[in-house]
Amino acid sequence: MTEDAVVDGPERNLELLTIGAFAARARLSPKALRLYDRLGLLAPAHVDEATGYRYYRAGQTERARLVAMLRQLDMPLARIAEVVEADDGPGAAELLGAYWADVEARVAGQRTLAEYLRGRLSGRSSEMYGKFTVETVQTPAQVVISEKRHTLADELPAWIGAALGRLEEAARECGGVAGVPYVAYHSEVSMESDGPAEACVPVADEAAARAWVERRGRSWETAVRVEPARRLAYTRITKAQVAHPQILAAFEAVEEWMAARGLTAMGPCRELYFADWAVTGPEDPVCDVAFPVS
DSSP states (O other): OOOOEEOOSSTTTEEEEEHHHHHHTTTTHHHHHHHHHTSSSSSSSOOOTTOEEEEEEEGGHHHHHHHHHHHHHOOOOHHHHHHHHSHHHHHHHHHHHHHHHHHHHHHHHHHHHHHHHHHTTOOOOOHTTSSSOOOEEEEOOOEEEEEEEEOOOOOOOHHHHHHHHHHHHHGGGGGGGOOOOOEESOOOBBOOOOOOOOEEEEEOHHHHHHOOOOOOTTTTTTTEEEOOEEEEEEEEEEEEEGSTTTTHHHHHHHHHHHTTOOOBBBBBBBEEEEEOOOOTTTSSSEEEEEEEEE
């Protein structure tokens, strides 16, 4: 069989390449091409029913090389399929850009976690905490609507986004958002402990807020209350530092700062989300980690 073959069947009179010839042209191995076929990423143009030999069109070379390069980025198979099946080049580029933004956010979080763990393991906790600037701020009394949930650490980010989204939408019926949304932790949230955590959004109209909670009933463990004026000890962190467990370093830094000044926590610790999560990058400030103190 020559490198360029003419086959019988549906592809009759169409020049095709044997798998060996196509592999050489695409600078891949036949083993890789068989794998891409099994994964549904690059099917041969024709498979001989009698011999099982695979044949490819020369025009499939670019797709083969693209799949190989995307796999070098450790891109999941489902996302590779989305890129190679995109209708146009700009659309494929946008999908790749979205994937790489996810990778950079994950790496930034892992870098922060590695620094945190190195500090712990080397006994340099005080030096590690010194990277955080802790201050105090006085907050006014405010009416908040809230949603409480028992959740583990791996489920927490998705729940926070969904809960704050529901509450901010509800705030339109309650005079509008009147302060920074936050999440309060009534007990530890980790991979072993499920809190509960409470998402809270300050609103302007207390009467409307109570009417909203009455309508909602117990469907989402919603509540309304007046939070008293508080003094908060807090440190500001980036989007990469929000991920668990590296965020624990920020909480511990604030606790150490409080202990050094004889301050006592007067309520659950909290995370105040003052930035638009969707448009911020890994190194952008997005959250204040805080404790009410006296």
